[in-house]
Amino acid sequence: MDESFLSDANIIEASRDFVCIRTATYEDAEEAEFLEKIYTGRSGDLENTVFALLTPDADEFLSRSGRGPQFAYRSPGQMADAMRTISLAYPGNDSEVTILPQMKNFRLALNVASCDALPLVAAVSDDPDQLATMSAALSSIAFSDALAGRFHFVATNTGDVAGIHGYKSNPGIYVIMPGTYGTDGEILAKVEADASLEEFSSSLTQLAASASMPDKSHNQHVRTGMTNGHNWETEIPVTDQMSLRAMQGRSQNQSQRGQRDQRRPGG
Amino acid sequence: MKSKNNRRIIVAVSLALGMAMTIPVVGNWQQRDQRQNRAPAQQREGIPAGIVWYGKLSDGLEVARATQKPILLVSAAPQCAGIPGMW
Numbered sequence: 001m002d003e004s005f006l007s008d009a010n011i012i013e014a015s016r017d018f019v020c021i022r023t024a025t026y027e028d029a030e031e032a033e034f035l036e037k038i039y040t041g042r043s044g045d046l047e048n049t050v051f052a053l054l055t056p057d058a059d060e061f062l063s064r065s066g067r068g069p070q071f072a073y074r075s076p077g078q079m080a081d082a083m084r085t086i087s088l089a090y091p092g093n094d095s096e097v098t099i100l101p102q103m104k105n106f107r108l109a110l111n112v113a114s115c116d117a118l119p120l121v122a123a124v125s126d127d128p129d130q131l132a133t134m135s136a137a138l139s140s141i142a143f144s145d146a147l148a149g150r151f152h153f154v155a156t157n158t159g160d161v162a163g164i165h166g167y168k169s170n171p172g173i174y175v176i177m178p179g180t181y182g183t184d185g186e187i188l189a190k191v192e193a194d195a196s197l198e199e200f201s202s203s204l205t206q207l208a209a210s211a212s213m214p215d216k217s218h219n220q221h222v223r224t225g226m227t228n229g230h231n232w233e234t235e236i237p238v239t240d241q242m243s244l245r246a247m248q249g250r251s252q253n254q255s256q257r258g259q260r261d262q263r264r265p266g267g
Numbered sequence: 268m269k270s271k272n273n274r275r276i277i278v279a280v281s282l283a284l285g286m287a288m289t290i291p292v293v294g295n296w297q298q299r300d301q302r303q304n305r306a307p308a309q310q311r312e313g314i315p316a317g318i319v320w321y322g323k324l325s326d327g328l329e330v331a332r333a334t335q336k337p338i339l340l341v342s343a344a345p346q347c348a349g350i351p352g353m354w
Contacts, residue, residue, distance in 0.1 A: 149317025
């Protein structure tokens with residue numbers, strides 16, 4: 001994913017007049033069907049990344065679609081200008097929406113939070129009504145100037161969070177620091193389910209200002225991940241040709257390493 | 268004079284070929300880190316503002332329909348060669 005466009009200050013500002021959707025490729029069959037209509041590469045299969053600007057009903061393209069914004073725009077500045085022009089043509093209405101911007105499940109949310117090096121705010125409860133109340137409360141602050149884009153959110157049940165370091169198995173809103181590989185994490189802060197929203201919003205603002213987040217090196221991360229045997233199972237098969245070649249290379253390396261270990265005396 | 272010019276051409280062509288052959292040898296990941304302005308494995312203080320993403324397609328489409336705002340759609344795989352924690 002080309003972060004030089006999507007972390008650009010002008011594009012972030014222009015994005016406030018858009019509904020921004022970022023799905024996780026190969027993590028949902030229905031979403032994959034939709035994405036295939038937006039863009040597929042030369043092979044005709046869904047690739048790792050997809051990009052497009054669309055009309056509010058998602059029926060028409062407002063930009064060229066491609067693997068990323070760089071397929072449609074020469075620079076972040078050009079894309080921000082185009083977004084501003086589009087938002088003048090589609091100014092939207094005043095409808096109030098209380099849908100929490102979240103990932104589809106906790107496992108994915110933790111991984112995505114790790115990819116973005118952002119803390120994950122998880123509303124946790126086994127009571128659907130309580131979970132809905134907490135989600136609505138979070139959705140009302142997720143777009144505030146102080147918090148927008150600084151956290152990921154998810155609503156989940158207690159079982160999903162059980163493996164997180166520091167979790168005390170009761171409902172509430174938890175701020176979780178994802179682990180390096182997004183498969184584990186640690187509780188940074190907790191707010192009771194009935195705490196005031198102002199209090200919680202203020203805690204998150206302070207956390208956003210003081211948190212130290214890791215800035216990962218792609219090369220080092222992947223190499224260490226391979227050495228340590230980390231592996232992510234996707235929901236549906238990967239079809240990106242470049243990724244498939246990389247994964248094939250990885251399994252060949254692992255099998256060669258395994259054969260070498262077997263040959264070693266006492267291995 | 269002619270042989271001097273020929274020698275210059277040979278040197279220029281050799282240099283160009285040498286450079287062309289060297290570029291792909293440099294690790295793709297290193298190039299990618301540099302392109303994305305990432306410092307290798309450092310800590311950054313404070314969290315900068317970012318885009319607020321709807322991670323579920325159905326949620327995002329519903330919000331766009333209700334608010335009549337245009338859509339910025341991106342999809343990315345949260346794993347690289349099967350390694351999680353990296354786009």
